[in-house]
Amino acid sequence: MSHRLHVIVYRLLLRVLPRRFRHQFGDEMVNAFREDLRHARRFRPGSWSTVIHWTGAMMDLIATVCSEWLPSHRRKTVYGSMKRKGFSQMDISSLFRDIRVGIRSLRRSPGFTALAILIVSLGVAANATIFSLTRSLLWEDPPLVVESSSLVRITRANANTQSGALSYPDYRHYREANEVFRGLMAYEEDGSAVSLSNGDRIETVRLGHVSDNYFDVLGVPMMLGREFHPEEDQTPGVGAVAILSHGIWTRSFGADSNVLGRSVSLNGKRFEIIGVAPREFVGLSPIETPPDAWVPLNMFAALRNQQTGMLQRVEGETWRWLSAVGRLRDGTSVQMAQSNMESLASWLAENFSSWNRPRDYSTALTMTRLLMAVAGLVLLVASANMALMLLARGSIRGQEIAIRRALGASRGRIARQLLTESSLIGVTGAVLGFVFTVWAMRPVMSLLPVSVSMNVGPDLPVFAFSIGAGLLTVLIFGTVPAMRATNIGVHHGTRATMKNSFGRNSLVVAQVAASLIVAAGAILFARSVSNARAVDLGFETENRLIASFNLRNHDYTQDQVPRFVADAIERVSTLPGVDRVSSTAMVPFQGSWGSSFTVPGMTPPDGGDYFDSGFNVVGPDYFSVFRVPLVAGRGFTGDDVVGNQPVLVVNQALARKIWDTEDVLGRSITWRDRTWTVVGVARDGTYYNIGEAPEPQVIAPVLQEPMFGVSLVVAKSGDYTSLARSIGNVIQTIDPNVAVARITTMDDLFLEEIGRYRTAAILVAVFGAVTVLLAAVGLYGVLSFLVTQRTREIGVRMAVGASAKHVAREVIARGIRFAAVGIGIGLVGAVVAAQFATTFLFGVRPGDPSTFVAAAAILGLVAAAASAVPAIRATRVDPIRALKTE
Amino acid sequence: MLLALLKGQSHGYALKEEIATRSAGRVTLGPGTLYRTIRDLLRDGFIEEVTERPAPEDDDERRRYYRITDLGRGVVAAEAQRLEVLVEVVRGERLIP
Numbered sequence: 001m002s003h004r005l006h007v008i009v010y011r012l013l014l015r016v017l018p019r020r021f022r023h024q025f026g027d028e029m030v031n032a033f034r035e036d037l038r039h040a041r042r043f044r045p046g047s048w049s050t051v052i053h054w055t056g057a058m059m060d061l062i063a064t065v066c067s068e069w070l071p072s073h074r075r076k077t078v079y080g081s082m083k084r085k086g087f088s089q090m091d092i093s094s095l096f097r098d099i100r101v102g103i104r105s106l107r108r109s110p111g112f113t114a115l116a117i118l119i120v121s122l123g124v125a126a127n128a129t130i131f132s133l134t135r136s137l138l139w140e141d142p143p144l145v146v147e148s149s150s151l152v153r154i155t156r157a158n159a160n161t162q163s164g165a166l167s168y169p170d171y172r173h174y175r176e177a178n179e180v181f182r183g184l185m186a187y188e189e190d191g192s193a194v195s196l197s198n199g200d201r202i203e204t205v206r207l208g209h210v211s212d213n214y215f216d217v218l219g220v221p222m223m224l225g226r227e228f229h230p231e232e233d234q235t236p237g238v239g240a241v242a243i244l245s246h247g248i249w250t251r252s253f254g255a256d257s258n259v260l261g262r263s264v265s266l267n268g269k270r271f272e273i274i275g276v277a278p279r280e281f282v283g284l285s286p287i288e289t290p291p292d293a294w295v296p297l298n299m300f301a302a303l304r305n306q307q308t309g310m311l312q313r314v315e316g317e318t319w320r321w322l323s324a325v326g327r328l329r330d331g332t333s334v335q336m337a338q339s340n341m342e343s344l345a346s347w348l349a350e351n352f353s354s355w356n357r358p359r360d361y362s363t364a365l366t367m368t369r370l371l372m373a374v375a376g377l378v379l380l381v382a383s384a385n386m387a388l389m390l391l392a393r394g395s396i397r398g399q400e401i402a403i404r405r406a407l408g409a410s411r412g413r414i415a416r417q418l419l420t421e422s423s424l425i426g427v428t429g430a431v432l433g434f435v436f437t438v439w440a441m442r443p444v445m446s447l448l449p450v451s452v453s454m455n456v457g458p459d460l461p462v463f464a465f466s467i468g469a470g471l472l473t474v475l476i477f478g479t480v481p482a483m484r485a486t487n488i489g490v491h492h493g494t495r496a497t498m499k500n501s502f503g504r505n506s507l508v509v510a511q512v513a514a515s516l517i518v519a520a521g522a523i524l525f526a527r528s529v530s531n532a533r534a535v536d537l538g539f540e541t542e543n544r545l546i547a548s549f550n551l552r553n554h555d556y557t558q559d560q561v562p563r564f565v566a567d568a569i570e571r572v573s574t575l576p577g578v579d580r581v582s583s584t585a586m587v588p589f590q591g592s593w594g595s596s597f598t599v600p601g602m603t604p605p606d607g608g609d610y611f612d613s614g615f616n617v618v619g620p621d622y623f624s625v626f627r628v629p630l631v632a633g634r635g636f637t638g639d640d641v642v643g644n645q646p647v648l649v650v651n652q653a654l655a656r657k658i659w660d661t662e663d664v665l666g667r668s669i670t671w672r673d674r675t676w677t678v679v680g681v682a683r684d685g686t687y688y689n690i691g692e693a694p695e696p697q698v699i700a701p702v703l704q705e706p707m708f709g710v711s712l713v714v715a716k717s718g719d720y721t722s723l724a725r726s727i728g729n730v731i732q733t734i735d736p737n738v739a740v741a742r743i744t745t746m747d748d749l750f751l752e753e754i755g756r757y758r759t760a761a762i763l764v765a766v767f768g769a770v771t772v773l774l775a776a777v778g779l780y781g782v783l784s785f786l787v788t789q790r791t792r793e794i795g796v797r798m799a800v801g802a803s804a805k806h807v808a809r810e811v812i813a814r815g816i817r818f819a820a821v822g823i824g825i826g827l828v829g830a831v832v833a834a835q836f837a838t839t840f841l842f843g844v845r846p847g848d849p850s851t852f853v854a855a856a857a858i859l860g861l862v863a864a865a866a867s868a869v870p871a872i873r874a875t876r877v878d879p880i881r882a883l884k885t886e
Numbered sequence: 887m888l889l890a891l892l893k894g895q896s897h898g899y900a901l902k903e904e905i906a907t908r909s910a911g912r913v914t915l916g917p918g919t920l921y922r923t924i925r926d927l928l929r930d931g932f933i934e935e936v937t938e939r940p941a942p943e944d945d946d947e948r949r950r951y952y953r954i955t956d957l958g959r960g961v962v963a964a965e966a967q968r969l970e971v972l973v974e975v976v977r978g979e980r981l982i983p
Contacts, residue, residue: 021922
């Protein structure tokens with residue numbers, strides 16, 4: 001929230017103070033609030049300071065409200081009471097009395113109390129859940145990382161690649177020549193899977209290559225042992241030392257504190273353990289998976305047992321694989337760093353940009369913004385509900401208040417009593433809401449479209465936020481009814497009125513409008529999910545297991561790959577629970593693959609030298625194992641090996657793109673210096689993203705065109721967990737050093753792909769149900785109140801001949817009128833709001849008319865249902881009894 | 887607050903900061919408490935609002951400045967004397983050095 005927004009909210013809150021005081025000091029108080037906020041944020045940036053600041057400001061405001069609304073003859077000067085009576089003692093004892101009276105009064109109407117608490121708790125829970133989510137994703141420093149505000153990420157600005165990563169020589173250059181960083185570190189962003197053997201145990205671990213100053217720049221201390229020394233990251237292959245993560249230290253080393261100095265084998269090479277990182281440290285971003293262990297950058301080639309080929313990756317300037325993060329010197333601004341880096345980069349044609357979040361972040365970010373907006377609507381509806389209930393209760397209690405006034409209670413005293421009651425509801429509702437939040441956190445986290453490694457459990461700030469939100473609900477919307485109730489004079493007698501029907505009506509209308517927006521959103525998202533699920537992917541996802549490994553990391557040459565793959569397919573096929581096995585290089589939804597080739601006798605339409613298309617390299621029987629239909633020709637067999645005629649399968653899109661026909665069997669293309677014959681045409685499918693237009697694709701057999709990255713496709717009938725374990729074991733019986741990097745199911749990958757639609761749909765549906773329910777309660781409450789209030793009138797009318805049907809119709813019509821206005825306003829809001837949610841829509845337009853009609857119909861039905869009960873009650877009015885009370 | 891104003895005129899927020907500094911952070915006043923106290927002190931005539939402004943370079947258009955009145959000084963002195971008597975009594979009982 002921006003500074004200004006805080007100030008505006010505070011200024012609005014000041015309206016609960018008496019007008020005289022506000023006129024005299026309002027501006028100054030706002031100034032003081034602003035200064036305090038600025039100070040607090042400078043002292044400690046982040047959400048914590050804001051929460052603490054607001055909690056203090058609210059306490060101060062409540063104290064001021066209480067004392068200012070006290071009658072002046074009873075009001076002691078602040079300093080006077082402090083000195084003479086003991087300020088705290090006097091106030092606390094009278095506060096306790098108010099609380100006691102408040103509890104007694106609330107217990108007299110348990111239905112009202114329970115409903116009010118429930119309403120507040122729902123509003124609070126919705127907001128506290130989203131608050132803690134947002135806080136962990138967007139605001140907090142990564143755990144243990146010191147002052148992330150002075151960290152700057154260096155990326156290549158005009159990079160076509162998505163990450164903007166740096167090469168190793170670039171990084172060395174920047175590190176040595178820059179004048180703005182206290183330290184500049186680099187790390188390999190995704191880490192790589194290697195096999196770790198510790199005694200007789202072999203397991204796959206994720207290894208992070210980092211520069212020697214990685215932990216130093218982040219300011220993360222070691223839990224055990226030491227960080228890397230500079231000389232351990234100077235020369236390729238020298239510095240076989242490793243730092244363990246806390247996770248693997250407990251999991252595989254039994255949390256042994258004597259682990260330092262021991263040696264483990266990574267990909268068959270001995271490394272000495274020199275340190276253990278603290279438990280809380282999870283890297284720089286909550287959505288990056290932290291490595292199990294870290295080793296120096298210069299060990300990259302040695303780990304792969306390759307002294308030349310892979311060494312290029314460290315020394316070659318074109319291989320960009322590093323993320324670089326620097327810590328600014330004191331007094332250096334990002335702008336200064338920018339210009340310094342630009343001058344250094346000019347000869348490299350590199351560029352520099354400020355610290356930015358990793359790539360998957362934008363979806364999570366848009367998601368939390370969307371959810372924040374929806375949660376805000378829930379709170380709005382809950383608050384409006386509270387206000388309506390308190391207004392109604394205030395007027396029903398007119399008699400009680402009038403009697404108390406007559407007995408000498410002052411306006412301020414009564415207002416204070418009513419405010420205490422509201423605050424009791426607010427605090428209880430907030431505590432209950434916090435409990436709901438604790439329950440809700442885990443399911444909500446599991447719904448997020450990215451996996452979050454950071455601990456986001458509800459904690460103190462979330463609790464403070466809940467209490468704050470609860471008090472805010474009752475303070476904003478409880479004060480006005482309280483003030484209004486105290487306007488009831490001694491003369492008022494038993495006449496209960498609820499003045500200002502405009503205010504009340506607008507609250508009902510606002511509720512309906514807000515719930516319509518949320519309901520329409522929920523329907524749009526639900527339709528997106530069902531659309532996404534209905535997409536024909538062109539392959540089978542059910543009961544298909546994917547096990548990926550990369551032979552490049554394990555000292556294989558390209559010629560050795562086919563043998564290994566054939567061996568793996570054969571051994572995995574014999575496992576119990578496995579039906580059939582094949583392999584693929586490209587796993588659907590896991591990034592895009594492109595290649596280019598020429599076709600004898602054809603020129604590309606755009607005047608270039610090559611045709612571009614996607615490509616894949618697959619094992620024998622791939623098409624039948626993955627159920628990819630062939631429209632012509634055949635798939636690959638175990639006979640399509642090096643030495644035989646090179647064969648390809650193309651998809652329909654490619655056939656049409658190049659030859660303008662699907663009848664292409666026997667035609668040839670030149671790809672990777674060989675001439676390939678098309679032996680099959682596969683149906684178009686989804687390869688990279690759900691909803692994509694059919695992409696042209698060539699598919700080659702892995703036995704003729706080996707690739708290091710291999711994913712086994714396993715059609716299974718057995719249990720996932722045991723199968724996953726035995727596949728890992730089988731691979732290691734072929735070569736103990738080859739580690740399976742990832743085992744997952746195609747169903748999970750598909751769920752991940754449609755995750756964003758699913759998350760939005762489920763959460764917004766829950767919120768939608770809550771708001772519609774709240775709106776129904778609000779409408780019901782107001783109509784019941786009106787019926788109670790007009791009992792006499794209805795009685796008279798029935799006495800002079802009005803039929804029950806007539807009376808009921810009138811009450812329902814009133815409810816429908818409220819709803820109609822609300823629906824009208826809500827529709828406009830929903831159409832506007834939907835434009836901001838297009839990221840989460842699939843196969844449905846944001847302005848989809850049928851969605852809005854459906855949402856309006858739901859609200860209309862709910863409104864009719866909510867009006868029915870009061871309408872029936874109205875028809876049961878007994879004219880005789882109604883007239884008797886006159 | 888009166889002690890903080892003995893140095894000379896000051897505006898509300900500066901008073902709050904002065905009090906926080908003098909009490910080593912133990913007493914921090916929220917905006918409401920601050921201005922309620924100022925209102926009461928004004929009403930009782932212990933402080934007054936300053937109509938002439940400080941030197942332009944120190945001036946802040948939004949702020950109102952207050953200074954202690956002679957009555958306020960008298961109250962501070964009287965209170966200090968009262969406390970001094972108390973302190974002497976306690977010291978006489980050797981509770982503090």
